[in-house]
Amino acid sequence: MNLPLRVFAAMVLATMVLVSAPAKAQDGKKKGFITVATIGASPLTVSGDTKPQKVVDRVIAHWRNQFSRVLPDRPDLIVVPEVCDRPRGLSPEAQDQYFITRGTQVQEFFATVARENHCYIVYSAKRAMDDGTWRNSSMMLDRQGNVAGIYDKNHPTIGEIDKGILCGNKAPIVECDFGRVAMAICFDLNFDELRQQYVEAQPDLILFSSMYHGGMMQQYWAYSCRCHFVGAIAGRATPSQIRNPLGIVVASNTNYFDHAVARINLDCALVHLDENWGRLSAMKAKYGPKVKITDPGELGSVLIASEHDTISIDAMIAEFELERLDDYMARSLSHRMKPAITESVKTKP
Structure with missing residues (x-):
């Protein structure tokens, strides 16, 4: 078959381009930019005589309002504070009844938000186990609202333990579509055993839901684990910050806004x-x-x-x-x- 000279030359040129193209570029990238939101909202306060289901409804309304402030930025990930759905103002007995009534209602609401907005959300809460015991947990909900992974606080405070919270003993890495994620909760930040596990695991992100900031420990964890670090701390007066692997703050809430959003590069x-x-x-x-x-x-x-x-x-x-x-x-x-x-x-x- 005789091909016109121009057609033959074009075919040869195309072949040369394909052969000379670098293999590295053809492989593509597995990691890149993601948008992360941290919300440092204070716990909801309710009257001590509020009926349990009414408290649940108010907690859900509270978080619907908080999410509405960051969802316009179309985040890939939202992180909230420790025990984010535990209200203030209830007696210990009333709080226990609230948790029983709450069940999975707040989790299901968070899952709906994740699914409707195609984002991951960390739901941090007091979690009931099948055997009747309790954990202080951070639950990663994926873009479909399904549970992608659960971290149980390894180091509850003495006060938590005395009130029935059992200690977790695992440090799981959650595989997300944007990278590998580790979690820690509040008092955990003081203990090197957990940090060393994450140093070895090499996550892309550590998500820290807390009631306290941790000060220089945030920077230390970010740098020593060679990863980004997102802190969501209850209360606007305490910074909720997003740090790069150098430990440098790239975004923070302010005295005016209790949330922060940043586009970070995991590559x-x-x-x-x-x-x-x-x-x-x-x-x-x-x-x-x-x-x-x-x-x-x-x-x-x-x-x-x-x-x-x-x-x-x-x-x-x-x-x-x-x-x-x-x-x-x-x-x-x-x-x-x-x-x-x-x-x-x-x-x-």
Whole structure:
């Protein structure tokens, strides 16, 4: 079959383009930008003589109002404070009756919001178990309103335990369509055992529902776990913040608004500047605005993030042979263990 010269040339050119196209770009990206909302609303206050079902109705109305403030931003994920549906103003006996009446009604409302708005929502609440015991839990509801994962508070306070809350003993990672998520609740932030589990698990996000802020521990958890950190703290007076893996606050509520929304890039990694200076410069020279390098100063580590449509930060790291922060630290420790590197221990005569 004789093909016209122009047609043949076009076919050859198309073949050359396909062959020369970089495989990294064809692979696409698994992670990227997501929109995250944190709501730091204060607990609802009710009169002590309010009937249990009326309290449930008011709690649902309260959260319908709170969600209406962030849903216009079309978030992929919404995080709320610890025991978000526990109202103030009830006696212990009335509160117990409320929880019995509540059952799963508030959870079902949250699930409806998640399904209708195609977003994930963390529902943090006191949760009844089949055996009659209770947990302080954060439940991840997916975009269809289904339960994607549950975290039970590993470290309840002494007061919680004395009131019947049992301690969780697992640190699950929830697989979401945008990345891998870990959760922690309030007092958990003080305990290194849980943090170390997340260091090893390498989540993309830690979601922290709480009644207290945690201060510098938020930054420490974000940086040591190499991931974004979203805190939802009850009460506008205490910041509910979204942090990047450097621990830097990228969004926060204010004295005027008890919520914050941010678009964050999960396609990122931490690298140390040592031995990476030239490689970082070469990467920036090639990709320009498609790669972002964030230097917090004084730390020696930087956050690199790909804003390229098809090339991930992992591909860029491989292309320029960048050394990740954890790999550099591991190599430093290994190098230290070489013979004759460390001074010998001398015993006293």
